[in-house]
Amino acid sequence: MISCAEAVRQLWEYLDGELPDERRAAVEEHLSFCRRCCGEAEFAGELRGFLARQAAEEMPHEVHARLLATLGELEAGE
Amino acid sequence: MVAVDVFPEADGMRDPNDRAAKERFRVLAERQLPRLYTIARRLVGDDAEDAVQDALLKAFKAFDRLEHAGAAPAWLTSILVNVCRDRGRAKARAPAEVSFEKVDDFSLYRTIADEDPFPYSDSLHLDFLEQFGAEDVRAVLARLPDLYRIPMLLVYVDGFATKEVARISGAPLGTVLARLHRGRKLFERELWIYAETNGLLVERVR
Numbered sequence: 322m323i324s325c326a327e328a329v330r331q332l333w334e335y336l337d338g339e340l341p342d343e344r345r346a347a348v349e350e351h352l353s354f355c356r357r358c359c360g361e362a363e364f365a366g367e368l369r370g371f372l373a374r375q376a377a378e379e380m381p382h383e384v385h386a387r388l389l390a391t392l393g394e395l396e397a398g399e
Numbered sequence: 400m401v402a403v404d405v406f407p408e409a410d411g412m413r414d415p416n417d418r419a420a421k422e423r424f425r426v427l428a429e430r431q432l433p434r435l436y437t438i439a440r441r442l443v444g445d446d447a448e449d450a451v452q453d454a455l456l457k458a459f460k461a462f463d464r465l466e467h468a469g470a471a472p473a474w475l476t477s478i479l480v481n482v483c484r485d486r487g488r489a490k491a492r493a494p495a496e497v498s499f500e501k502v503d504d505f506s507l508y509r510t511i512a513d514e515d516p517f518p519y520s521d522s523l524h525l526d527f528l529e530q531f532g533a534e535d536v537r538a539v540l541a542r543l544p545d546l547y548r549i550p551m552l553l554v555y556v557d558g559f560a561t562k563e564v565a566r567i568s569g570a571p572l573g574t575v576l577a578r579l580h581r582g583r584k585l586f587e588r589e590l591w592i593y594a595e596t597n598g599l600l601v602e603r604v605r
Contacts (some may be wrong), residue, residue, distance in 0.1 A: 324604070329506055339561060339576070345514070356549050361508045364524050368507070369555055371528050375536035377558045380436040384448050388432050391452055395459045396425045 323347045327337045328358045411578030428482050429453055434472070434557060441540055441552050442483035450486055455478040473559065475516045476568040480526050480549060487545060497585060498540055507587035516600040530599040531590070540591045550575055 328351040334340050335348045352359050380388075435454065458478050465474050491532035511527050512600045520526045524599075540548060549568060561579065565572045594600050 326504075330503075333580070334576070335510065337561070360524075361506065363438070363510045365527065367525065368587070369530070371531075372551075372555045373585075375531065375533045376437070376441055376540060376552065378437050378440050378533075378537075380433050384436065385432065388451060388455070389429065391455055392425045395601055396421045 322352050324350070325358055328334060328352070328355065329361055331360050332358075333369070336362070336366055336369065412478075420462065423468075424459055427468060428458065428475065431472055431475050435475060437556060438476065438479060438552055439483060440546070441537065441556070442480070442545070443486050444541070446486055450479065450482050455480045455554075457482065473563050473567055476553065476559070477569075480553075480567060484545060497544065497589065499585075502584045502588055503581065505588045510591055525593065530594060533575070535593065535597070535599070536590075539593050541585065541592075542589050543582060543585055547578055547585055550579045551582040551586060555587060557567050576596055 328348050331340060331344060331348055335345060340348065352362055432451070436447060439454075441449050454475065459473055461478070465471060501555070508524060511524050515523065517523055517526050540551075541552065545568050550561075550564050553564045553567060554561060561575050562572060562597040564579075565575045568575065570578075
């Protein structure tokens with residue numbers, strides 16, 4: 322049996338699928354009865370999606386055009 | 400992985416007049432541009448376009464070292480990350496003021512629950528995240544030292560596996576996992592500090 326602190330420490334790794342089988346099973350067992358840690362796990366999942374959405378940035382058209390032009394020049398160059 | 404078969408001629412640019420190789424490089428790099436741009440924006444801000452340009456030139460010259468097309472995303476990313484790191488060093492920015500004290504045990508979830516910033520909310524944690532615009536999140540990320548920000552971006556924004564991040568950053572897997580752990584905790588705590596200091600915790604009238 323692992324404590325809440327131990328479960329919480331491993332939540333992101335758990336969500337990332339990075340935990341070895343034994344530790345993954347221990348986290349799952351903890352989550353099966355601990356509502357607070359379930360809330361924490363759900364929030365960690367939200368936070369991952371939030372980070373991915375907010376950090377990504379659309380490339381401005383003119384920047385894209387200039388980078389494509391660079392690639393074109395490299396291809397055409399000697 | 401099907402990658403090996405897609406790209407049979409691994410010897411890329413050995414012949415500088417190899418037009419087919421030059422075309423392959425262009426096609427591979429074009430697909431990666433949006434991704435590379437996002438990484439560069441998060442690492443060097445306004446210098447992102449220059450950093451991507453530099454990385455493309457470096458990659459073009461070293462194209463013969465790319466083993467197969469499937470490795471192109473990680474390969475181009477590692478070149479870009481190095482360019483960005485060099486630029487960061489050259490700029491000699493003031494070291495970030497983040498403190499590491501007690502960060503490993505910080506839990507944003509518990510902090511939000513304990514501090515209860517929106518007493519009338521029935522979805523407290525999601526309401527907390529909704530206060531942040533993209534600019535706010537980028538400002539929070541900018542506060543993380545590169546050592547932690549780079550693996551965070553590569554895993555959570557770019558979707559690289561931690562093993563690939565280890566290869567990209569030239570660090571052992573255990574080190575990458577430890578940096579990711581600390582990076583996540585720093586990110587959580589900096590989100591909270593940012594919300595407190597930028598007035599995001601004032602409940603809006605609905």
